[in-house]
Amino acid sequence: MNEPAANTLTLIQKVAKEIRLQLVNGELLPNQKLSEATLSEQFGISRNTLRETFRLLTKEGLLKHEPNRGVFVSTPSMATIIDIYRVRRIIECQALAQAYRMHPALKGMHLAVEHAYICRDKKDWLGVGTANMEFHAAIVQLADSERLNALFSNIAAELRLAFGMLDDLEFLHSPFVDTNNHLLEMFDAGKTTEAASYLEDYLIRSERMVLAAYARRIE
Amino acid sequence: MNEPAANTLTLIQKVAKEIRLQLVNGELLPNQKLSEATLSEQFGISRNTLRETFRLLTKEGLLKHEPNRGVFVSTPSMATIIDIYRVRRIIECQALAQAYRMHPALKGMHLAVEHAYICRDKKDWLGVGTANMEFHAAIVQLADSERLNALFSNIAAELRLAFGMLDDLEFLHSPFVDTNNHLLEMFDAGKTTEAASYLEDYLIRSERMVLAAYARRIE
DNA sequence: GCATATTTGTCCGTATGTATA
DNA sequence: CTATACATACGGACAAATATG
Numbered sequence: 001m002n003e004p005a006a007n008t009l010t011l012i013q014k015v016a017k018e019i020r021l022q023l024v025n026g027e028l029l030p031n032q033k034l035s036e037a038t039l040s041e042q043f044g045i046s047r048n049t050l051r052e053t054f055r056l057l058t059k060e061g062l063l064k065h066e067p068n069r070g071v072f073v074s075t076p077s078m079a080t081i082i083d084i085y086r087v088r089r090i091i092e093c094q095a096l097a098q099a100y101r102m103h104p105a106l107k108g109m110h111l112a113v114e115h116a117y118i119c120r121d122k123k124d125w126l127g128v129g130t131a132n133m134e135f136h137a138a139i140v141q142l143a144d145s146e147r148l149n150a151l152f153s154n155i156a157a158e159l160r161l162a163f164g165m166l167d168d169l170e171f172l173h174s175p176f177v178d179t180n181n182h183l184l185e186m187f188d189a190g191k192t193t194e195a196a197s198y199l200e201d202y203l204i205r206s207e208r209m210v211l212a213a214y215a216r217r218i219e
Numbered sequence: 220m221n222e223p224a225a226n227t228l229t230l231i232q233k234v235a236k237e238i239r240l241q242l243v244n245g246e247l248l249p250n251q252k253l254s255e256a257t258l259s260e261q262f263g264i265s266r267n268t269l270r271e272t273f274r275l276l277t278k279e280g281l282l283k284h285e286p287n288r289g290v291f292v293s294t295p296s297m298a299t300i301i302d303i304y305r306v307r308r309i310i311e312c313q314a315l316a317q318a319y320r321m322h323p324a325l326k327g328m329h330l331a332v333e334h335a336y337i338c339r340d341k342k343d344w345l346g347v348g349t350a351n352m353e354f355h356a357a358i359v360q361l362a363d364s365e366r367l368n369a370l371f372s373n374i375a376a377e378l379r380l381a382f383g384m385l386d387d388l389e390f391l392h393s394p395f396v397d398t399n400n401h402l403l404e405m406f407d408a409g410k411t412t413e414a415a416s417y418l419e420d421y422l423i424r425s426e427r428m429v430l431a432a433y434a435r436r437i438e
Numbered sequence: 439g440c441a442t443a444t445t446t447g448t449c450c451g452t453a454t455g456t457a458t459a
Numbered sequence: 460c461t462a463t464a465c466a467t468a469c470g471g472a473c474a475a476a477t478a479t480g
Binding site: 255256266270286287288289 | 444445446447
């Protein structure tokens with residue numbers, strides 16, 4: 001019954017957090033092999049502990065486990081991107097369509113838009129990408145489902161992994177700052193169904209751009 | 220390049236599968252503690268291996284990990300059930316509404332309905348529950364998303380865990396055999412949007428029944 | 439409130455099997 | 460085909476946290 005004591009973060013989770021950061025920041029590249037021996041020494045933890053960390057990240061789709069061969073950084077394929085956008089269209093559009101307008105997550109949407117403008121002014125395109133994901137995470141929160149939030153969190157990390165393979169980040173993220181703002185205005189004005197269908201178009205357009213950039217970057 | 224060799228299921232995954240079965244079959248009860256020492260001996264595996272298995276199932280929401288105290292079988296709360304049905308309404312209804320009628324998953328839907336009738340005749344209510352879940356898994360498959368399929372697989376296991384806390388399984392599952400059949404007929408007849416809204420009502424009704432049974436079973 | 443027993447968290451060493459150069 | 464490297468899995472150890480009397 002004592003919740004406060006459960007504040008401790010286990011070693012495994014701390015390491016997982018660290019690796020997750022390295023992944024979405026592009027410090028670890030897709031398809032790269034993560035050796036147990038090397039990483040366990042690098043983090044100063046035992047191989048057993050590291051292996052448990054690997055299981056966590058594998059379940060999240062960030063690492064790929066090949067039996068008897070080891071774990072590798074996931075390589076998002078076109079199929080991955082298509083799948084992710086399919087999920088996003090279903091979940092985000094429904095969340096928006098069914099949301100009530102006084103929902104607390106609305107504040108998160110506004111904050112994310114502000115954040116995006118600030119980053120765009122500084123030409124911080126990675127920051128714009130982050131703000132963009134915050135915005136969409138807030139949309140999902142409208143559905144009030146812990147499980148959908150968790151799913152989106154995973155999906156967002158996977159997408160960022162895919163973005164790491166591309167380099168025209170300005171081209172990918174910057175157009176959507178105004179789009180997000182416009183979407184938010186529509187929603188605030190109570191045009192929910194209109195906003196939902198606008199979001200659907202938006203996601204289709206975004207998917208197309210990401211796929212095109214991806215196709216250009218294939219070696 | 221040799222796919223066939225990748226067929227091997229690691230020990231960890233085999234044990235996870237086994238425990239998952241025991242969970243959905245009610246052999247392990249909610250809130251029950253799973254001792255590392257006891258279970259590792261029982262399965263004939265080392266503690267380290269078992270711990271990795273625990274991580275997997277914890278990520279799936281079937282087990283709950285309390286730092287320095289151990290792992291316990293998850294206890295689905297009302298909030299859990301509400302959350303799960305919220306997810307189901309969003310995903311299943313959209314999957315059905317957007318599906319094309321020649322989709323291969325349709326075969327799965329038909330098989331599940333047949334399976335349900337057979338089990339109902341034998342008064343095998345647990346089997347009816349399984350067939351029911353197969354039917355809905357097939358609906359999700361209409362969306363063609365690996366990630367949504369994985370999410371639903373988790374959710375279904377969690378829900379079965381909740382069912383394990385109830386005992387009027389006939390009352391819970393048996394009415395929906397005909398409902399599934401009717402839904403399938405509507406979909407086959409091409410009345411997709413009608414079927415989708417029928418499914419929404421269906422899920423709302425189902426949720427209400429599960430919640431009521433749950434409330435009755437509280438001690 | 440204390441002392442003890444139990445259990446988890448983490449690490450290490452090692453044997454075996456599998457993949458690859 | 461052999462050798463090497465590495466993942467898989469085991470069992471033992473010990474400190475730290477927790478439960479028990």
